[in-house]
Amino acid sequence: xxxxxxxxxxxxxxxxxxxxTCTFSGFSxxxxxxxxxxxxxxxxxxxxxLALIYWDDDKRYSPSLKxxxxxxxxxxxxxxxxxxxxMDPVDTGTYYCAHRGGDSAFDIWGQGTMVTxxx
Amino acid sequence: EIVLTQSxxxxxxxxxxxxxxxxxxxQSIGSSLHWYQQKPDQSPKLLIKYASQSFSGVPSRxxxxxxxxxFTLTINSLEAEDAATYYCHQSSSFPYTFGQGTKxxxx
Numbered sequence: 001x002x003x004x005x006x007x008x009x010x011x012x013x014x015x016x017x018x019x020x021t022c023t024f025s026g027f028s029x030x031x032x033x034x035x036x037x038x039x040x041x042x043x044x045x046x047x048x049x050l051a052l053i054y055w056d057d058d059k060r061y062s063p064s065l066k067x068x069x070x071x072x073x074x075x076x077x078x079x080x081x082x083x084x085x086x087m088d089p090v091d092t093g094t095y096y097c098a099h100r101g102g103d104s105a106f107d108i109w110g111q112g113t114m115v116t117x118x119x
Numbered sequence: 120e121i122v123l124t125q126s127x128x129x130x131x132x133x134x135x136x137x138x139x140x141x142x143x144x145x146q147s148i149g150s151s152l153h154w155y156q157q158k159p160d161q162s163p164k165l166l167i168k169y170a171s172q173s174f175s176g177v178p179s180r181x182x183x184x185x186x187x188x189x190f191t192l193t194i195n196s197l198e199a200e201d202a203a204t205y206y207c208h209q210s211s212s213f214p215y216t217f218g219q220g221t222k223x224x225x226x
Contacts, residue, residue, distance in 0.1 A: 037215075047206065049215035062214045063120075096162065104210035105153040105168040112162055 002026035004036075004097050004110035011116050012087050018115060022080040022097030029055055029075045035100035036080040038071065039109075042093035052100065053080060089117045121145050123207050125218035133226045138194040140221045142207035147187045151211035154183055154192045158203045166205075167192065199225050 008020035020038070027034060037052040051071040052060045061069050070083045080097060094114050098106035122145040132138055142152065154167040165174045167183035170190055180195040194201055202225045207218040 039217075046219045047208075047217040049217065052215070060213050064214075098163075103168060104151060105165055105174075106155075106163075106208070107165045107168070107174060109162040109164070 002099050002108045004099060004108060006095060006097050006110045006113040008095075008113055008115065010114060011118065013119050014088055014117060016087050018082075018084040018087050018091070020082045020084075020095055020097075020113065020115075022082070022110060024078050024080070024097075024099065027099060029053075029073050029078070029080070031055055033102040036073070037098050037100055037106055038080075038082045038095065039098060039106070040091075040093045040095045041112075042090070045093075050084075050095075051082060087117045091115070092117045120214055121148060121209050121212060121216050123209055123216055123218040125205075125207060125221050127221060128219065129222045129224070131224040131226055132197055134197055134199055136197050138197055138201075138223065140192040140194075140205055142185075142190045142192070142218050144188045144190075144209060144211075148209045148211035150186050151209055152183075152185065152190045153208045153210065154181075155206055155208065156201075156203045157206070163206075194223075197223075197225070201225070 004024040035054040038050040041047045053071045068085045072081045094112040096112045097110045099108040124143045150170040152170045155163040157163040166181050171183045182193045184191050204220045204222045206220040
């Protein structure tokens, strides 16, 4: 059974760096075709894909946020870490990590973690 | 960036009714279109992948169709537990994008 869980701060100040950790079980990020993605949803707005890391360490980022994002995998720890620099109140929202199997759909999602950016 | 536009934004329906939700892409995405369901305080759940392939464990009343730019999610014989927000997602090209969502209310 695949499970994922996001963890990190619930409140960050403007200009600070957000670090979110996705801890997963039931799969390995060393398996060919597997990936873990990050998606967020600001309150009352549409979901926004942020980043994706593949089993072979290939990384993809949202072009609009690429300069602020870094995604890293720690295969032996079954974790994927997303950092976002220079946080702004508009970055407030629920952040999800999700499993990407052999195809390109996100088939299993974490429960999400709410992040508020406020001074 | 590929824009996905869903319709309607909101629909109020009665149990056993048939529901159709559409998702239109701003350019052709082949069949790389997926449908998710999200209930309040729950994480999103994959219903349909690649336009028409049912994900494991999804009730048979959920089906998908379409290719290119126009896609449809159909819920046959709606049940009360289907009250949720449904949204589409394309993985044809980066950046991945999502539709704005369709909220289904059960009367």
